Amino acid sequence: MVVILWLLGASLLVALCGLAVFFWSVRSGQYEDLKGASERILFDD
């Protein structure tokens, strides 16, 4: 049953990575202008 420890640990680690990425995205201001972001996808540049 030791395998359950590994499984739990690994899955939590992956989830924590996701949480870290979300924190980074909040800090880098990606939620500051949701309306603008939906329009910017149409720009050519």
Added chain:
Amino acid sequence: MGLGQYYQSRALDPALRPPRPDADAAADFSRFIRTLPDSNHELTLSIDGVQCGACVWLIEQVLSREPGVVAARVNLTSLRLRLVWGGATADAETLIGKITALGYHLVPFRAGEVGQGDDKRARQLVRALAVAGFAAGNVMFLSIAIWAGLDGGMGPATRGLLHWFSAMLALPAVAYAGRPFFSSALSALRHRRTNMDVPISIGVLLVSTLSLIETINGGNHTYFDGAVTLLLFLLIGRLLDHRARGQARATAERLLSLRVAEVAVLRPDGTLERHAPESVLPGMEILVSMGERIGVDGVIIKGESSLDTALVTGESLPEAVAPGASVFAGMVNLGAPLVLRATATGANTLLAEMARLIDIAETRRGRFVVLADRVAKLYAPVVHIGALATFLGWYFGVGASANAALLIAASVLIITCPCALALAVPVAQVIASGELLKRGMLLKSATALERLAGVDVVVFDKTGTLSNPDLALIGDYAPDDLRLAASLAATSRHPLSRALCVAAGPVMARDDVVEYAGLGLQAGEIRLGSEAFCGAVAFGDNHAALYLRRENGALVRFSFAETLRLDAAETMVRLREMGIHLIIASGDREAPVRRVADALGIKDWFAGQRPSDKMALVERLRAEGRHVLMVGDGLNDSPCLAAADVSMSPASAADISQTVADLVFQGKGLGHVATALTLARRTGRVMRENIALALIYNLLVVPVAIAGYVTPWLAAAAMSSSSLLVMGNALRLKRGIK
């Protein structure tokens, strides 16, 4: 097909006149420029006129082609432009000129410290929400395994392991995500008050601690899942609430910052200098050009012109002024340039007088206690006493162990935690304010909807509110006369000229027109203007009129009148059907007010009302226990707007009125008033339904919890389903509103 090609056809020729000639004031931006550590300069501006992504693209492209620009980014949500460039600070003028030439109006944004604190709080809430969501999801996975194994399929060792993992996830998450509630509860307790956050905090902390003790003792039931899901739901409500409030605040801030008009001060050496209106000293000479709004109170020392005083006095016809006449901030110069001497500034200006009246009105209005707070005030003590009684009952009455009794009491707290209550109101509010925005109404105050729902009297201003802000041409005229007159009038900003052009449709403006301020227009031998200017004989009716004298001396008289907003009559019918009493209070003379009142079938009307009279009227109504909605646009209405229970202003209103009003509506229609009231009543009903649903759910489940039958999975399921129920109920607001 790229946007690039589209905009190549849009000439960016600096020689072309900007599409909006009135937005030309070269404001002083240097005060707002910040120098960054890397010696680049930064400037944040509010932009007016940005509609969609194409505008964003255009502005950013134009700016990024300029040499020296490091970054130019438009935020479409807050309508702000952040500009970073290297080189001289004076380059700002050139860069801003490029954007102004495209037809956008730019104003330096004064980033207030309040606003920054607000942003920080929003981020904190989003992070707390993320942590709560993360923990809730993972703990729930573990919990499902535990619940599935409760029948005996799972050994105590495995269950203990899963409990420990749950604790490891839940405890840090509670400590982090619970902070918004803990700090609010603490500050409430410190002021010897209680709010919704007190029972939340006590419940969450107690449940977490007890669950930890259970885990250490190897018990069967832990409530980690309940504690974190609870926080998740509550944080959703909190974030929605914050959004609604933030939107209201940002709207007000933008309205204000877009209107920081500067005043042109004429220095003794004849040069012009731009000042903020509040920094003008009495005795300074001020130049007011044609079409400009006067920024200070003063006396005219040079120039003759006519002034549009509608925003200040409510009078619909322009007033002719000459040297020696007193003018007030808020009037618009329609004719030739004027030079004013600023009279006593500070507390003696009309504007300051209004501000003082508004202050008085607002302190008298008192703080409105929102429904959710009123419920929470009753709810919190009942819940706490209930949980305490449960503990005492089990411990002393039944003789259960302290641990078991505490656990049952905790389950009562979890079950009664005002999850649905905390969601019930914000969800309804966010949906309703979104619906209002879609219809062109900006809700500026978060509590306005609740106040609007109780309204039973509406007081209307006349000029600019019931009637259109501009006069309109009445009667029939030969198309030829109309076109000729319009070709002269097209060059003038006088309200009558503009009304004439609107009636005539598109015409070519003549380029040989000379304007005589206060008299009229002349092109060759053709004249358009007052009766004296055209040599006509006065005509005995009350209508404002323009005369056209053709080259052959033939005279045509154009009459103008105030027209009601198109749907005014229909709106009055709708309002009456809602059982609302209608009143007109106007600063205008008796005859026009009576005419409008008769046309709309309103029996209660008051003419010649000064601002303090209007305020007294509203306060008298409120003293009778009526709930008053004031709809007005003028400077003279602003104290009254502040005194009423709730207030609305059209977007064409005076700055100060829009600032005071709880709701600003756009467009030509008055139907917004009825729509907003309907929506507010429905929202109020949905809020009350939601609170009732939440209370009924508690009544059903609490006995089960007190009896000790609530297991963790039952608590989680009940909590989630009641939250979903109130959210679903609030979503009904999206349907079936005119």
